[in-house]
Amino acid sequence: MFVAWRDLKAAKGRFALITAVVTLITVLVTFLGGLTGGLVEQNISALTSLDADRIVFSVTDGEPSTYADSAVTEDQASTWARRDGVTAVEPLGISTTRITAGGRQQTVALFGGGPAAGDAATRSGHVALTARTAAALDVQPGDRVHLGDRDLVVDATRGDSWYSHLAVAHVSLGDWQHLAARPGEPAPFASVLAVSARDADYAAADAAAGTSSQGLLTSLTALGSFTSEVGSLLLMVLMLFGISALVVGAFFAVWSIQRRPDVAVLKALGATDRMLTFDALGQAAALLVLGVGAGIAVTAGLGALAGTALPFVLSSVTTLLPGLVMTVLGLAGAGVATRSITHVDPLTALGSNR
Amino acid sequence: MIDLQDVTLTFPDGTSRITAVDHASLHVGAGETVGIIGPSGSGKSSLLAVASTLIAPDSGTVTIDGVVATDLDLAGRAELRRTRVGLVFQQSNLLSSLTAVEQLTVTNELTTDRRRRSARAAARRRALQLLDEVGLAADADKRPAQLSGGQRQRVNVARALMSRPAVLVVDEPTSALDQERGAQIIDLLLRLTAEHGTATILVTHEPRFLPRLTTAHSMVDGRLSEQSDRPGAPGS
Ligand SMILES: Nc1ncnc2c1ncn2[C@@H]1O[C@H](COP(=O)(O)OP(=O)(O)O)[C@@H](O)[C@H]1O
Numbered sequence: 001m002f003v004a005w006r007d008l009k010a011a012k013g014r015f016a017l018i019t020a021v022v023t024l025i026t027v028l029v030t031f032l033g034g035l036t037g038g039l040v041e042q043n044i045s046a047l048t049s050l051d052a053d054r055i056v057f058s059v060t061d062g063e064p065s066t067y068a069d070s071a072v073t074e075d076q077a078s079t080w081a082r083r084d085g086v087t088a089v090e091p092l093g094i095s096t097t098r099i100t101a102g103g104r105q106q107t108v109a110l111f112g113g114g115p116a117a118g119d120a121a122t123r124s125g126h127v128a129l130t131a132r133t134a135a136a137l138d139v140q141p142g143d144r145v146h147l148g149d150r151d152l153v154v155d156a157t158r159g160d161s162w163y164s165h166l167a168v169a170h171v172s173l174g175d176w177q178h179l180a181a182r183p184g185e186p187a188p189f190a191s192v193l194a195v196s197a198r199d200a201d202y203a204a205a206d207a208a209a210g211t212s213s214q215g216l217l218t219s220l221t222a223l224g225s226f227t228s229e230v231g232s233l234l235l236m237v238l239m240l241f242g243i244s245a246l247v248v249g250a251f252f253a254v255w256s257i258q259r260r261p262d263v264a265v266l267k268a269l270g271a272t273d274r275m276l277t278f279d280a281l282g283q284a285a286a287l288l289v290l291g292v293g294a295g296i297a298v299t300a301g302l303g304a305l306a307g308t309a310l311p312f313v314l315s316s317v318t319t320l321l322p323g324l325v326m327t328v329l330g331l332a333g334a335g336v337a338t339r340s341i342t343h344v345d346p347l348t349a350l351g352s353n354r
Numbered sequence: 355m356i357d358l359q360d361v362t363l364t365f366p367d368g369t370s371r372i373t374a375v376d377h378a379s380l381h382v383g384a385g386e387t388v389g390i391i392g393p394s395g396s397g398k399s400s401l402l403a404v405a406s407t408l409i410a411p412d413s414g415t416v417t418i419d420g421v422v423a424t425d426l427d428l429a430g431r432a433e434l435r436r437t438r439v440g441l442v443f444q445q446s447n448l449l450s451s452l453t454a455v456e457q458l459t460v461t462n463e464l465t466t467d468r469r470r471r472s473a474r475a476a477a478r479r480r481a482l483q484l485l486d487e488v489g490l491a492a493d494a495d496k497r498p499a500q501l502s503g504g505q506r507q508r509v510n511v512a513r514a515l516m517s518r519p520a521v522l523v524v525d526e527p528t529s530a531l532d533q534e535r536g537a538q539i540i541d542l543l544l545r546l547t548a549e550h551g552t553a554t555i556l557v558t559h560e561p562r563f564l565p566r567l568t569t570a571h572s573m574v575d576g577r578l579s580e581q582s583d584r585p586g587a588p589g590s
């Protein structure tokens with residue numbers, strides 16, 4: 001790092017500029033990562049926290065249903081419950097509804113029954129709200145809220161739980177069946193089944209019940225907006241990663257070309273390729289660590305500010321991981337660029353008359 | 355000392371090859387300065403490239419301080435260059451971001467070998483002493499841009515002596531200097547060669563320096579011949 005450090009000091013402006021670019025890209029990547037994380041969480045956190053091995057959907061016209069249009073029957077639930085290896089079958093109703101209290105109202109995702117309902121909402125006539133919903137409605141546990149044609153007692157408030165960008169309210173399965181019924185149609189039994197099982201033959205169970213089941217994580221693709229939303233945001237993040245590798249790589253490519261005369265002199269003096277590569281990569285690493293570190297710091301600051309206004313997740317997955325990927329990609333770009341160093345001919349240092 | 359035996363070097367030139375050095379032999383003992391003069395393109399720099407192990411000849415042998423350089427691989431030659439050869443280039447090829455004293459101490463940082471790099475303080479002491487020897491004691495912390503052409507060439511000479519070389523290879527050191535400063539550099543090289551006991555090969559385009567050297571050779575079309583009369587003819 002003998003020459004590298006002195007180069008950094010001698011060309012401060014140039015290195016400050018490229019460090020700033022790295023910082024900017026890091027901010028973009030980590031901020032977008034935080035937003036993606038926040039959006040994803042607001043879409044699926046109520047599902048990912050379900051304690052289930054398998055989610056069972058109804059089948060319409062041979063096509064498996066999505067979370068939004070699935071409707072399983074009681075027969076299907078008991079068929080699943082009789083299968084070998086199946087330890088629990090929890091019917092889960094999912095719908096969208098409005099809750100009113102006083103003059104206020106909130107649209108929520110209404111979950112009926114299911115493994116995540118907990119004690120509170122398994123009691124008929126009670127509803128569990130998220131703290132945020134309770135605050136928006138200005139209600140406390142014990143207060144009454146209005147859902148459809150029912151008055152329910154607020155049983156407890158709990159932390160965030162989201163489904164499809166709506167806060168989740170939990171009621172008993174019976175209450176849900178009543179509330180989700182459309183006028184003139186028979187009351188639905190449940191939307192999906194949350195199944196716990198050990199060594200069960202899911203394909204056979206699906207065939208017997210006429211259903212389509214998926215693992216918890218793969219079931220998320222049956223959530224309308226999830227794939228497109230996450231897909232486009234991740235694509236943006238990936239493109240930014242590509243850009244950062246290119247920008248850093250291009251910078252070091254130009255920098256290596258400018259350094260060729262110096263490298264030729266060093267080689268003529270007997271410098272090893274190892275030392276020259278170490279020097280060049282060390283320089284890139286210093287710059288990347290500085291730029292990425294500053295970028296993460298900025299995102300952390302912005303995230304703290306945006307925390308309540310935007311869905312934003314500030315975690316090691318949305319900051320350190322992208323930062324690490326940026327550093328590695330940047331180093332790879334710089335590595336490709338500085339590879340040319342080993343091809344510099346020390347002969348040019350003699351200053352021949354060519 | 356350095357010994358070149360029947361050295362030939364060719365370069366690719368379009369579809370054929372050009373012979374830059376043609377069966378050249380040369381011997382320089384410790385403390386001697388041997389001059390080489392010849393027209394542009396006659397192969398002087400190529401001969402120095404071979405002598406300093408920068409390039410391996412097509413045939414012939416180069417022996418430096420008892421080590422047969424032509425038997426070594428690329429890494430072995432780099433090692434030999436680091437430890438036994440001092441180079442002074444035609445242009446004052448200093449590293450732009452380093453101060454004068456760092457131009458010298460950088461020679462101690464050319465490997466990732468820790469044993470070699472441990473002696474930083476000693477390297478700095480030697481560097482300062484060499485800068486003093488070339489008359490730049492007061493300019494140790496200046497960057498190349500702050501030095502004059504003559505001063506830069508002195509730093510080059512001092513750097514070449516850092517590794518206590520057995521061989522000093524100097525390529526047209528005065529080509530970018532005026533008459534007086536050029537003469538001063540030659541004085542300096544002759545003095546340092548005697549003091550440090552190096553075997554010095556000096557390529558020059560100025561015949562006026564030849565009478566002061568131990569011996570002189572002329573080079574034409576890659577062939578080296580003894581310069582018996584060493585004329586002080588003007589022009590080059
Ligand atoms: N790296 C090289 N590749 C191809 N040809 C070269 C190279 N170096 C020198 N030559 C050729 O070899 C001949 C001798 O060049 P050089 O040793 O630089 O001469 P001098 O130093 O006497 O001016 C010239 O014809 C030159 O074009």
Ligand SMILES: [Mg+2]
Binds near residue numbers: 399
């Ligand atoms: Mg030349």
